[in-house]
Amino acid sequence: MDPDYSAQDVDRCGLCKIAIAQSYCDFCHVNICKPCIGEHISDDYKKHIIVPILQRKSTLIFPKCETHQNKTYKYQCKDCGIFVCSDCVVSKQHKGHEYLKLEELFTASKQRIGKDKDDLDRISFTYQEIAIELENQIASLDGENEKLTTEMSKQREELHREIDNAINQIEEEIGEIKVKHLSILKEHLDEIKQVQSLMQKTLVLLNEIEESNEVSPTIHYSSNVEESRKLPPKVNVSMPKFIPKQIAREEVCGLIGKITPLSTTLEERVFTAKKPKTSVKGLLDKPEILNTIKTGYEQLRSVTCHDEEQIWACGETADIKCFNNQGVLKNTIQTKSNERPNGIAVDIDGALLYSDWKTSRVYKLKDDQTEEIIRLQGWIPTNLCVTSSGELLVIMLSEDETQSKVVRYSGSTVKQTIQFDNGQPLYSRNKDIKYITENRTLDICVADCGAGAVVVVNQVGQLRFRYAGHPSPTENNPFKPFGITTDSQGHILTADGDNNCIHILNADGQFLRYIDNCDLNNPCGLCVDSNDNLFVCEYSKVIVKKIKYIK
Secondary structure (H helix, E strand, O other): OOOOOOOOOOOEOOOOOOOEOOEEEOOOOEEEOHHHHHHHHOOOOOOOOEEEHHHOOOOOOOOEOOOOOOOEOOEEEOOOOOEEOHHHHOOHHHOOOOEEEHHHHHHHHHHHHHHHHHHHHHHHHHHHHHHHHHHHHHHHHHHHHHHHHHHHHHHHHHHHHHHHHHHHHHHHHHHHHHHHHHHHHHHHHHHHHHHHHHHHHHHHHHHHHHHOOOHHHHHOOOOOHHHHHOOOOOOOOOOOOOOOOOOOHHHHHHHHOOOOOOOOOOOOOOOOOOOOOOOOOOEEEEEEEEEEEEOOOOOEEEEEEEEOOEEEEEEOOOEEEEEOOOOOEEEEEEOOOOOOOOEEEEOOOOOEEEEEOOOOEEEEEEOOEEEEEEEOOOEEEEEEEEOOOOOEEEEEEEOOOOOEEEEEEEOOEEEEEEOEEOOEEOOOOOOOOEEEEEOOOOOEEEEEOOOOEEEEEOOOOOEEEEEOOOOOOOOOOOOOEEEEEEOOOOOEEEEEHHHOEEEEEOOOOOEEEEEOOOOOOOEEEEEEOOOOEEEEEEOOOOEEEEEEEEO
């Protein structure tokens, strides 16, 4: 694997510090290579217990007798309740006593310990289920409260609508009253104007008679001034008034409705021993290789895809390549810094994202245009992934290489930082490579090579579990996960580069099976397409294998 990221992964001799150890001293607890065995036992070969390294710590170590030198306790006195050696047994102090062999007690105690371990594993699994249940309740709390708020908003809208209807009706009544009022006033105004018109005509006639010398019209003039003195009645129309109804706060609340109080009850749990579910339903017994893509790199780090016609890969050079399903090179881009990218991902709209360790930035490429979307200070972006909601998760390493964290972005805005679990770092602090993905459960899964574990937190950043590997049937190198991905069934797949296989876990971290029959060689980056086909990039062979592993 990459020498920059691979730690010591074999057992070295504790004496020469160079050669690979084949043996182990069960007395001194040290690894030993074959050439160093003679030197190691030269002081007192009788006391040393040399065994094959795979059988280390298999020899029982009995405590030394405090009374008889060069003797070890091999028995326990039932009468006295203390350990005794063979010389103690024949002493006067223990004459006639009964004894138990420590080896038998050790075996019996080991059995009890094994049983306790199994019981505790089952109990621990039950606690894990309880924790997951509570985490899910916490995760759904915002959604439940949002439902309440939505119902309240609907009621608010309904009340507003009814109030608006009622007010509109009153406004219509006001309009009708205004029309009636105007009609009454105009009717009286018309009558007044008619009288005024008659009075003007009379005045004109009087002026003519007054200036006339004719006798007859003057004598026959009849006065109607008294009739004019009788004024028309004054029209008094009372304006309508709006009388608002006084509503108490309690009445308003009664109209709106009410919220039932929070109710909490404690229900007694009954422990039932059960093994964690490890169903392999849907997984193929023998995964098969569907296709192989030759990338042309010298070392291959990562692979990501939007669909089968857009498969991106990157290695130790500045170019990022795009292939189709047949392995035909479709596009090649160069990083801004002309240095290798730390990580690549594909956005939900098919745009390529990549992190540049040299510039401490994350870029987005779409339609052959490169856009800077994240700029960091004091931190280096490494691997990244796009979530189901279109947000971006970025693994970061501090510039002094002492801290690691995961940061969630919405666009260029930081939404969440995940770094600690009860004050302790979640991820290894060194520069060992880390890959990241989001599961369909919204869990965030990090393959932490430096910690030798897959670290899974829920969407709010709380630790769910750590997966530290499973014994390989073919090789026995320490578990160092590299690439990681998830599928539509919630399976977690991680590349075990030093053991040349892929681990498949369920969403709760239980090991299901390996993919180890596809001639994998240093598997590194992983991704899964929309049809649950697995793409594996092999670091040294610099090829991408498309594997069918699910029915």
